[in-house]
Amino acid sequence: MEQRLEGILNNYLQNEGNVISILQDIENEFGYLPEDAISWISDRLDVPPARFYGIATFYSQFHLKPRGKHCITACTGTACHVKGSEWLISSLTSELHLLPDEDTTEDRKFTVEKVNCLGACSIAPVVVIDKEVYGKMSSDRLMKLVKKLEKKESEKEKA
Amino acid sequence: MPGDITINICMGTGGIAAGGEAVMSAFEDALASADIAASVKKHCAAHKVGCRGFCARDVLVDVIENGGKHTYEYIKPDMVKRIVEEHLAGGQPVQEWLVKEDYHTFHGKQVRAVLADCGEMDPEDIEAYAGRGGYEAALKSLTSLAPTDIIEELKRSGLRGRGGAGFPTGLKWEMARNEPGDTKYIICNADEGDPGAFMDRSLVEGNPHAVIEGMLIGAYAIGAQRGYVYIRAEYPLAVQRLTIALGQARERGFLGRNIQNTGFDFDIKVKLGAGAFVCGEETALIASIEGNRGMPRAKPPFPAQKGLWGKPTVINNVETLANVPYIMRKGSGWFAGFGTEKSKGTKVFALTGKIRNSGLIEVPFGISLREIIFDIGGGIEGDRKLKAVQTGGPSGGCIPASLMETSVDYESLASAGSIVGSGGMVVLDETDCMVNVAKYFLEFTKSESCGKCIPCRVGTMRLLEILTRITSGKGRPGDVELLQELSEDIKMTSLCGLGQTAPNPVLSTIRYFKDEYDAHIIERRCPAGVCKSFIAFTVLEEFCKGCMACVRVCPSGAIVGEKKKPHRIVQDVCIKCGACFATCKFQAVRKRAVYGEIHTR
Ligand SMILES: Cc1cc2nc3c(=O)[nH]c(=O)nc-3n(C[C@H](O)[C@H](O)[C@H](O)COP(=O)(O)O)c2cc1C
Ligand code: FES
Numbered sequence: 001m002e003q004r005l006e007g008i009l010n011n012y013l014q015n016e017g018n019v020i021s022i023l024q025d026i027e028n029e030f031g032y033l034p035e036d037a038i039s040w041i042s043d044r045l046d047v048p049p050a051r052f053y054g055i056a057t058f059y060s061q062f063h064l065k066p067r068g069k070h071c072i073t074a075c076t077g078t079a080c081h082v083k084g085s086e087w088l089i090s091s092l093t094s095e096l097h098l099l100p101d102e103d104t105t106e107d108r109k110f111t112v113e114k115v116n117c118l119g120a121c122s123i124a125p126v127v128v129i130d131k132e133v134y135g136k137m138s139s140d141r142l143m144k145l146v147k148k149l150e151k152k153e154s155e156k157e158k159a
Numbered sequence: 160m161p162g163d164i165t166i167n168i169c170m171g172t173g174g175i176a177a178g179g180e181a182v183m184s185a186f187e188d189a190l191a192s193a194d195i196a197a198s199v200k201k202h203c204a205a206h207k208v209g210c211r212g213f214c215a216r217d218v219l220v221d222v223i224e225n226g227g228k229h230t231y232e233y234i235k236p237d238m239v240k241r242i243v244e245e246h247l248a249g250g251q252p253v254q255e256w257l258v259k260e261d262y263h264t265f266h267g268k269q270v271r272a273v274l275a276d277c278g279e280m281d282p283e284d285i286e287a288y289a290g291r292g293g294y295e296a297a298l299k300s301l302t303s304l305a306p307t308d309i310i311e312e313l314k315r316s317g318l319r320g321r322g323g324a325g326f327p328t329g330l331k332w333e334m335a336r337n338e339p340g341d342t343k344y345i346i347c348n349a350d351e352g353d354p355g356a357f358m359d360r361s362l363v364e365g366n367p368h369a370v371i372e373g374m375l376i377g378a379y380a381i382g383a384q385r386g387y388v389y390i391r392a393e394y395p396l397a398v399q400r401l402t403i404a405l406g407q408a409r410e411r412g413f414l415g416r417n418i419q420n421t422g423f424d425f426d427i428k429v430k431l432g433a434g435a436f437v438c439g440e441e442t443a444l445i446a447s448i449e450g451n452r453g454m455p456r457a458k459p460p461f462p463a464q465k466g467l468w469g470k471p472t473v474i475n476n477v478e479t480l481a482n483v484p485y486i487m488r489k490g491s492g493w494f495a496g497f498g499t500e501k502s503k504g505t506k507v508f509a510l511t512g513k514i515r516n517s518g519l520i521e522v523p524f525g526i527s528l529r530e531i532i533f534d535i536g537g538g539i540e541g542d543r544k545l546k547a548v549q550t551g552g553p554s555g556g557c558i559p560a561s562l563m564e565t566s567v568d569y570e571s572l573a574s575a576g577s578i579v580g581s582g583g584m585v586v587l588d589e590t591d592c593m594v595n596v597a598k599y600f601l602e603f604t605k606s607e608s609c610g611k612c613i614p615c616r617v618g619t620m621r622l623l624e625i626l627t628r629i630t631s632g633k634g635r636p637g638d639v640e641l642l643q644e645l646s647e648d649i650k651m652t653s654l655c656g657l658g659q660t661a662p663n664p665v666l667s668t669i670r671y672f673k674d675e676y677d678a679h680i681i682e683r684r685c686p687a688g689v690c691k692s693f694i695a696f697t698v699l700e701e702f703c704k705g706c707m708a709c710v711r712v713c714p715s716g717a718i719v720g721e722k723k724k725p726h727r728i729v730q731d732v733c734i735k736c737g738a739c740f741a742t743c744k745f746q747a748v749r750k751r752a753v754y755g756e757i758h759t760r
Contacts, residue, residue, distance in 0.1 A: 018450025020433055024392075058452040058609075059433035061392060077354030078549065078585045079511035081599050084737065091736035095714035116436065116603070119357035119394060120172050121509060122214035122517040133176035139738035140712040 004029055005040055019047070019055050023062055032063040068104045068111035070149055073128040077117030080125040084139075088125060089114065091139045095146055109153050110146075163202050164247055167221040169278065170207035171364050172357075172396055173214030178235065182218045183207060185239035190247075199248045206287075209365020211278025212519040213265055216258070222246060230258045261537055265516045268534050270497060272505045273482045274521045277365035282400050285407035288368040294413055296487035297372045301379055301421045306336060309380040309487065316491035317503030318483075321358075322348055322439075322476030323554065323580050323656070325502075325569045328483075331473055334463040335381040338471035343383040345374055346467065346474045348444060349390040349397070352436035353552030354603065356583035358507040359477035361519050363390070363397040366481065367404035371427065373480030375413060376487060378425045381473055386427040389444050392434065402429060436553075436607035440655050441466075441474045443609065454609045455655035476581070478507055498524035502568035506579065512549075512586035513540045522567070529563040532586060543588040547671070551580025553600045553607075554660030556667025557593065576667040578660075592689035593672040594679055598626040600664035608657060615658030618649035622665060632692040634680035639669055683754050691735045693753050700725040702747035709739035709748060 008025040026037050033056055042049040056062040074080075074089050092098075092112050096105050104111045120126050123135025127142060129149075134141075166186055170179040186205040189195070213219060216232040222242070223229075229252045231242065238256060246252045271277075280287035288294070300309055314329030335343060347370060351359040363370060374386045390398055405427055408414045416424045430448050437443045438453035445467050447453035466472025482504065486494045495503045502524035508531070511517050515537035522531060528548055532538070539545050547557040556577035558565060565575050572579050587596065605619040622645060625638055646662030653659045669676060678686050685693040698709075698718075705723040717733040720726030728739070728748075739748045 020447065020450050021431075024431060024433065054452055055450075059435050061432075061434035078552065078583065078599070079355040079517075081354075082512050082585060082587060082591055082596070087735075087737040090734050091712075091714040091738045094734050094736065115393060116352065117354035117356065117393075118172070119351070119360040120176055120214070121355050121357055121511040122173060122519075123176060123217075124511060124517075126176075133172070135173075135176050138741050139736060140708075140742035143712040143714060143738060 001034070001037065002040065005037055009041065009044060019051060020059070023052065023056055027062055032066050035064075065104065066108060068108050069153075070109060070130055071111045071113060071128075072130075072146070073113045073115050073118075075116075075118045075120075075124070075126040075128075076114045077121060077124075079117075079121035083124040085125045088127065088137060088139055088142055091143060092146065095143060110149075163224070164204070165221075165223040166203060166205040166247075167208045167223065167279070168205060169209075169211060169214075169217055169219040171210030171214070171361055172394075173210060174217045174219070175396070177214075177217035179207070179218045181236040182220065182234055182239060185236035186243070189240050189243040195243065195248055203247055206281045207283070208280060209277050209282045210361040210519055211365075212269075212274070212361075212521075213262065213516065214519070215517045216262070219258075222252070230262065231256045232258045232262065261516065265518070265520075265535055265537065268526065268530055269521050270505050270523050271521055272485060272494070272497065273362070273369075273478060274365070274507060274519075275485065276369065277362065280366075282365055282367055283403050285368060285404065285411055288366070289411075292488060293368055293484070294372055294411075296484040297375045297379075297413060298419060300376050300487055301419060301423055306380045306382065309376060310336065312487065312491050313380075313483070316486045316494040317498075317501075318479065318486060318494065319502065319569070320476055321478035321482070321506065321581065323551075323578070325579065328475065328479055331463055331475070332377060332380050334461070335383075335471045335473045338464055340471060341382075342385075342470045343381055344467045344470060344472040345377045345381065345383045345386045346444065346448070346472060347374055347386070347388040347477060347480055348439060348441070348474050349388055349394075349477045350432050350439040350444065351391060351394075351477075351581065352439040352607075353554075353581050353583050355511055355549075355585045356509045356552060356581055358509055358519065358582045360391075360394050360397050362477050362481050362507070363394070364400050367397075367401045368408065369481040369484055370401075370477055371404055371408050371414070373475075373483035374427060375418070375425060376483050377473060377475065377480065379423060381471070383473070384424055384426075386425065387430050387448055387467075388427060389430045389432060389438070389448060392431045398429065398431065405429070435609075436603075437609045437655070437657050440657060443655070444474065445472065452609070454611045455657070457654060478582070499566065499568045501570055502579075506567070506582060508582045508584045510536055510584050510586070512584075513543065513588040513591070514538075514586040515540050524568040525566050527563065528558065528565050528567060531567065531584070532563065536586065539586065539588050543590065545586065546589050546591055547587045547593065549577075549585040549587060549596065549664075550583065551578035551663075552583045553603050554578060554656065554663055555580045555583075556663045557587070557596065557671065558667075559671040576670055577663070590687050590689070592630075592685050592687040593668045593675045594626065594630055595685075595687075595689045597665045597668045598623065598630055601626055601661070604657065604661040608661075612652075612654035612658060614649045614652040615654065615661065618645060618653075618658070619661050621645060622649070622662065626665070629676065629679045630685070630690040630692065632679075632683055632690075634676075636680065638680060639673065639676050643669060684752050688750055688752065694735065694750055695730060695753055696728055696733060696735060696737070696740055697749055697751060698726050698728055699747050699749055702745050704745055704747070706744075708742050708744070712738045712742045714738065 220231045319325040443453040443455040601623040703725040
């Protein structure tokens, strides 16, 4: 980890970055913001950790907990909302047995995320599964896709 | 001897989601295949282009030869071979896949001014932009115009900011120019946080050079040496195309030191947003670029006086800046020829929701809502009835069907209780619940409120609580009045635009749809059949074939029944997600009201 952080630090020093850009780099590198990484950077830059956490909790892009292996992002923008994204999300959370304020399954296989608008509103409702954009999503199609992923995962486990 | 044939394939975010990349490579493969004569190959070139607006029909493909254009819609990779063989090689367009009449009516009332080059050229190729007159305006401005000439020309054009507030751009630039000091900045606001809006994304993806050229002209006019584009990280394709364009502009000497040998230095940096709506507000955006929590501060001083790092700073929206090169090239008279007395030019809108032809449109100010929705948009999906149009996103309001003659300009929309805003236009029909829409926006503003000032932080929370109570069947008499009173207080006392406008969706829905609030509070029913507390799903036995399709999709295991026998929904387990309702092919799953009636199937 230290080596990877060293690289991020160098990049910061060379490109006159700021606290946000360091955190963006850490998030890209690890998929979330590990506590150790923040302590390390905070020591090296002599900036209090509170400053990092202040930023990390303000912007929705940062995560303090590890994310699931598969990321399902449902758009909750206005266009997607009126086309039923709320219903899609309740079927997702129910299928994956997520509690109301949870976003990642216990086995860290799935993360369900909401986003305000992906800018693809003409094909609403939009769901992104592992970076692939699906437009005009319906709850039955979504359930089929998720169940397929779950099956793949459980088969992998058996093998 | 065949003429040159250009094939333009739509590859905006919409086009790519519909499979644009696969279509592109299918064309490349088909053109490389041995069956096609070399004489044809030599004259065909496939290009990717940005969004041309009609994303619902993607993948759209233009075939242009001898000035004539044929457009195909809904193209899939397996259809490409036939197009290449019959049309490109054989000269016979594949009639059944060509766009129909409604594609042309969609474009009929539109005016392409700022979107003129969007969707017509490869956005990753500076030569394509230069070939269409790009960078001429910047060259002319830097070599033969004084900064004040540019500002005067902009003032004459009547261009107003497209980011929401509609402040005259020429005046803003003049303010920044007249501030003392050598260090100044220009920032392009590409944060586009309004949900349901994608004008800026499409512009940056479809024509990034116009934004860069606009910034260059602006920098010269106000005397800035440094520019920033603050862009959402949720728009990876736009970021990528912008970065490519910046590199090309540097190579061609339109950015960097001594631009085009004029002695003027200017360069642009890209800053990625980190997912906070309030960062679209100019003072919050500046705080974010400086590496802080994006919290707004009181104005004045305005950014034009004290902005980034305390220096005079101009912040303009993407569309505002993209208009600048066209105005400087074609003249303020050309621009002012569109629009109304006080709202000049054209505006790009994202037309979405329950509309048949959803997409990106550009219209002159002064067009009526009816023309947009029925002539361009082709009316409501599924021939349902129009209920309202939501404009301006979370800061805007809902305009009811009875006011469709309203002219679309800054003043008229404001007097109807809404705003032009950044250009989101969400069409709502009879199956949309207006109280739910208001609650939706308050959920949004509540979670995006930065928390700095109390009216916004606590006020939006309380508004949301009341709306949640109403939509979950616990509304009380007097709630509507309470909402109105609280809304007025929040508007009056909030620090920034977010809080000052957050109550607008509540106020405008109460103004026009008070009967729906009353239905929820007094009759305990949701007329549109949206609010979950007021509806239930049941299976009609005589329609159910026992096909198990609903059982398979039900995420909560609420549906019981065996094959070939009627199923049943266990109400206590049902989470009302509607998956069965959407799946059933026999219309056996019905949505019904717990009390009274709703009007859906
Ligand atoms: C909460 C809030 C969010 C905003 N979001 C945006 C935005 O996403 N894009 C934008 O261009 N302007 C946004 N604005 C408006 C900007 O503060 C600013 O007025 C605008 O960028 C100025 O550019 P213009 O004069 O070209 O319109 C927002 C304002 C508020 C109060
Ligand atoms: S509202 Fe979902 S993509 Fe815009």
